[in-house]
Amino acid sequence: MNSLAIWHESNHDEQAQLDLHFNHWKLCKSDNTLSYFLDIGIKVVSTVELGEICLFLPFTISKADHYLIDLGEKLKEKQLSTAIFNEDYGADTSIVGKGFLLKEGSNSKYYVYCLAVENDLTYENRYGGTIIKFKHQLHIDLPTYYRFRVIAPDIGHFSNEYKPNNSFLESAFSSVEIIDFRVNDRRNLDISLVEHITSQKQFQIKLIHYFVMRSIDDEYILSNKDLDSLRLLEKDIWSAYIDGGSYKYQKSIAYHLKEKIGNDESGTGISDFIALLKFRFPDRNIKKYLLYVTAFALLTGLLVASVYDSLKSFFTCFI
Secondary structure (H helix, E strand, O other), X not given: OOEEEEEEEOOOOOOOEEEEEEEEXXXXXXXXXXXXXXXXXXXXXXXXOOOEEEEEEOOOOOHHHOOEEEOHHHHHOHHHHHHHHOOOOEEEOOOOOOEEEEEEOOEEEXXXXXXXXXXXXXXXXXXXXXXXXXXXXXXXOEOEEEEEEEOOHHHHHHEEEEXXXXXXXXXXXXXXXXXXEEEOOHHHOOHHHHHHHHOOEOOEEEEEEEEEEEEOOOEEEEEOOOOOEEEEOOXXXXXXXXOHHHEOOOOEEEEEEEEEOOOOOOOOOXXXXXXXXXXXXXXXXXXXXXXXXXXXXXXXXXXHHHHHHHHHHHHHOOO
16 A cells, blocks of 8 residues: 545535645765655645544554654745745744744735644554544634644655666666655555545545655656646755755755646545656765776776786797
């Protein structure tokens, strides 16, 4: 199973609208090992309380793992909120509580709720993964926005790496990465989980943004959906956002895939989302391979010179 799933448990019949934002990162840590993490943004549009929002992760974690980090607080930084939403947003922190408003000029756009991970989230390990739940926070007539990061090792579960087998040099210096990322793909969910979700309230998903963040050294090859956009990330803004001190942060490109339901299609929503992408990237041990090739070339040169000298001496004896 490799699909996320999202629904809500409520006593209301309202089908709340939902936008989902995903930033899928792959970064090299200071010890030269790879780290994957997933930033999840959830925008809920509803006029009533929805009870608990439920998110299924296709791997097991627990509260003790400390694999979830709230990112809402980071959106108070104007440069970052502008970069994430691609709008000129500023934060109004004058309201009481764990939330604040994102405004465009004098107009309020979002109510951002900062999750206290230790207190607001519950974890339930079932169906081969973990269901994370938190209570929906309604604020006047604004959409509520949550943003948090999952840094569990199994985020790498969404990617597979392969060595090309058609060329010795290609396989020595590069690898291929296949990303298979899914949301609400029922064919890839436990059948008992599907039954449970069906018995609960479904969101009307209107928009999904999926950003794959990769180093500029990685070569994009193909995807099952047309890229909506490409974007070179500003190093100073995004390095702070990802806690750049823990990573060898290089310039990165965001590859953007999007699926959207038009406003005129009021009775429909996105039933599932599947993103398949292929990248080629240089081997992290390329320096080692270059050393081997250099040593091989030197040894070959010495061997050729030695054979040449031996043959020259041999034929000189007959002259």
